[in-house]
Amino acid sequence: MIQITNLHYSYGSRPVFKGLHLDLVPGHIYGLLGKNGTGKSTLLRCIAGLLFPRKGALQVAGFTPGKREPQFLQQVFMVPEEFYFPNISIPRFVECNAAFYPRFDHHQFKNYLKEFAIPETQLLQEMSYGQKKKTLISFGLACNTPILLMDEPTNGLDIMSKSQFRKVMAGAVSPEKCILISTHQVKDLENLIDRITIIDEGNILFDQTVDRIINRLQFKISFDSDEIRNAIYRETSLKGNAIITSNPEDGDGNIDLEMLYKAIVTNQEKMQSIFK
Numbered sequence: 724m725i726q727i728t729n730l731h732y733s734y735g736s737r738p739v740f741k742g743l744h745l746d747l748v749p750g751h752i753y754g755l756l757g758k759n760g761t762g763k764s765t766l767l768r769c770i771a772g773l774l775f776p777r778k779g780a781l782q783v784a785g786f787t788p789g790k791r792e793p794q795f796l797q798q799v800f801m802v803p804e805e806f807y808f809p810n811i812s813i814p815r816f817v818e819c820n821a822a823f824y825p826r827f828d829h830h831q832f833k834n835y836l837k838e839f840a841i842p843e844t845q846l847l848q849e850m851s852y853g854q855k856k857k858t859l860i861s862f863g864l865a866c867n868t869p870i871l872l873m874d875e876p877t878n879g880l881d882i883m884s885k886s887q888f889r890k891v892m893a894g895a896v897s898p899e900k901c902i903l904i905s906t907h908q909v910k911d912l913e914n915l916i917d918r919i920t921i922i923d924e925g926n927i928l929f930d931q932t933v934d935r936i937i938n939r940l941q942f943k944i945s946f947d948s949d950e951i952r953n954a955i956y957r958e959t960s961l962k963g964n965a966i967i968t969s970n971p972e973d974g975d976g977n978i979d980l981e982m983l984y985k986a987i988v989t990n991q992e993k994m995q996s997i998f999k
C-alpha cells in the first residue's frame with residue numbers, strides 16, 4: 724500500500740533520507756519509533772504529500788503523493804503533532820472539511836466525540852490542547868481513509884483519554900487500512916501496534932511484526948545470575964532484573980516496547996542476527 728524505494732529528502736542542503744526503503748501493507752497498525760530529529764515527521768509528511776522528495780520512488784495507494792491528485796488526497800488523513808484550528812464550532816468544521824473525504828461517517832464522528840467526552844457543539848478555539856487533539860483524532864478516524872497517519876497522537880492526552888485512544892484505535896483497524904503512528908510514548912501503544920518500525924539516521928534500523936518478535940524474544944523479570952548475564956538486554960527495576968532473552972518458550976507473549984527499543988539501539992548486531 725505504501726512503497727518507498729531509495730527515498731532521498733533534504734531540507735535545503737541538510738539531508739534527512741539518503742536512500743530509504745520501506746514497504747507498508749494494509750491491515751496493520753505500524754508504530755514508527757526513533758530518536759529526536761531522525762525523520763519520523765518528515766517521512767509522514769512525504770507520505771501525506773506535504774513534502775516533495777527529490778529522488779527515489781514513493782507510491783501510496785497507487786499514487787505519487789507529491790502530485791497531490793484529488794483522488795489521492797481522499798485516501799489519506801494525517802493527524803499532525805502541531806495543528807491549527809480556526810475559530811469555528813465543531814459542526815461548522817465538519818461542514819467545511821468532511822466533503823473532502825467521501826467515506827466520512829457523521830455517526831461515527833459523533834460516537835468518537837462521545838467516547839472522548841467532547842461536547843459536539845463546542846467552539847474549537849475555546850478548547851484545551853488535549854480536547855482539540857481528541858477532536859482531530861475523531862475527525863481523522865471518521866474520514867475512514869485507507870491510510871491514516873498520526874504524529875505523536877497521545878501527546879497532551881490525559882490518562883483516561885489514552886485508554887480511550889487505544890480503544891478507538893483498536894476498533895478502527897481493518898484489513899483495508901494502513902495506520903502509521905509515530906511516537907515516543909511507546910507505553911501508550913502497547914498491545915495496539917502489530918508492527919514496529921524504527922528509523923535511525925534516516926534509515927530503517929528495525930522492521931518486524933509483533934508476532935515475529937514474540938516468537939523470537941522473551942521479556943521477563945529474572946533472579947538467575949547466569950540468565951541475567953547472558954541476556955540480550957538487561958536493566959534493573961524495582962521488581963528485579965528486567966531482561967530480554969532469545970528464548971521465548973516459557974514467555975507470556977508480552978513485549979515491553981521501551982526495553983525492545985533500547986535493546987535494538989544498544990545491541991544492534993545481536994538483534995540483527997536474531998531477526999535475520
Ligand SMILES: Nc1ncnc2c1ncn2[C@@H]1O[C@H](COP(=O)(O)OP(=O)(O)OP(=O)(O)O)[C@@H](O)[C@H]1O
Pocket residue numbers: 734737739757758759760761762763764765766
Ligand atoms: N522545516 C524544517 N526545516 C529545516 N530542517 C528541518 C525542518 N523540519 C525538520 N527539520 C530537520 O529534519 C530532521 C528530521 O526532523 P523530523 O521532524 O522529521 O524528526 P522527528 O524524527 O520527527 O523528530 P522528533 O522525534 O523530535 O519529533 C531534523 O534534523 C530536523 O532538524
